[in-house]
Amino acid sequence: MxxxxxxxxxxxxxxxxxxxxxxxxxxxxxxxxxxxxxxxxxxxxxxxxxxxxxxxxxxxxxxxxxxxxxxxxxxxxxxxxxxxxxxxxxxxxxxLGRTFQASSVFAGLSVRENVRLAAQARLGGSMRPWQLVRPGDAAQEIASRSLARVGLAGRGDDLAGALSHGDKRKLELAILLATDPAxxxxxxxxxxxxxxxxxxLTEVIASVHREEGxxxxxxxxxxxxxxxxxxxxxxxxxxxxxxxxxxxxxxxxxxxxxxxxxxxx
Missing domain, CATH: 3.40.50.300 (P-loop containing nucleotide triphosphate hydrolases)
Known part of the structure; x- marks a missing residue:
């Protein structure tokens, strides 16, 4: 074997x-x-x-x-x-995307901003949180889809630091999805x-694997x-x-x- x-x-x-x-x-x-x-x-x-x-x-x-x-x-x-x-x-x-044993989110930024920054970097922009966000912004749309994917669609305006540990893990997955890793x-x-x-959290990981491939x-x-x-x-x-x-x-x-x-x- x-x-x-x-x-x-x-x-x-x-x-x-x-x-x-x-x-x-x-x-x-x-x-x-x-x-x-x-x-x-x-x-x-x-x-x-x-x-x-x-x-x-x-x-x-x-x-x-x-x-x-x-x-x-x-x-x-x-x-x-x-x-x-x-x-x-x-x-x-x-x-190649990676998460770590210790939670690694920007606690002082909103849940949505954490994901938007990752999407912004993927699209060739900077990691500047103060960059102006316009209606229809591609990074913002990617962030919204990624948060919905992990079950955090309703938490976008919350501070990342206020999430439970389990939801922070989901946020980390959303950040990864926003970068579209293979x-x-x-x-x-x-x-x-x-x-x-x-x-x-197990179901979210299983769903990301199955449905995102x-x-x-x-x-x-x-x-x-x-x-x-x-x-x-x-x-x-x-x-x-x-x-x-x-x-x-x-x-x-x-x-x-x-x-x-x-x-x-």
Missing amino acids: STSATTAPATHPAEGAPVLQVRGLSCAIGGAVIVDDVTFDVAPGEFVAVIGPNGAGKTSLFNLLSGLLPATGGSVTLSGADITGASPSARARRG VVLLDEPMAGVSIEDVAG KTVLMVEHHMDVLLGLADRVAVMHHGKLLALDTPERVTGDPAVQQAYLGEAL
Whole structure:
């Protein structure tokens, strides 16, 4: 089924030319290897869950993919273009979107302004919040559609800082949608979200994946959430890709269960 940390590279998506290709991706800092020779492909529209014990290298992998960490080996190709040495902003312009474990919105701006600024940048404008908004403004229209998409259509005039943590996560998704990324990296979107908000946020993520056709890679510790969303599950362990396969096969893999201290997934 899936691959082990000491055998062949990970399985490839069943169909479709890969939108994301990762080959031998590695990162060593001060002699410590934090991501070790990771190889995988992701097909357009695929949902890949990334799991692993604490310290397994999940966020470090995302940091390498998004350009926040420099690779010391290997390559990353997005939609046929080698982005291994590209800056985070260059990767974003090529269609790579990213959220972080900590909420990252402009708390002092309105919900709509947060999204409009992202749309404005996508359309070639600046990130200046004071730019004059005219009737029919394209960025404003994109912002309205993006907010409606995540269920925040009625909160546009509210301050972003006044939103609940769950709604801030939805706002972050709306900001991503406004930039129209080809590939979305979601790093623990449920972190800090109340139990009552998890189901609603999960449905928004599922809807964005299904109806927008976005390719999604998501790190999350809520296994029940991930297994209901993912086409495939990638398991990181000690910086290596331990397994990459369907949720059913991964959760039944003895090597994966051992990585989780013998606990059944």
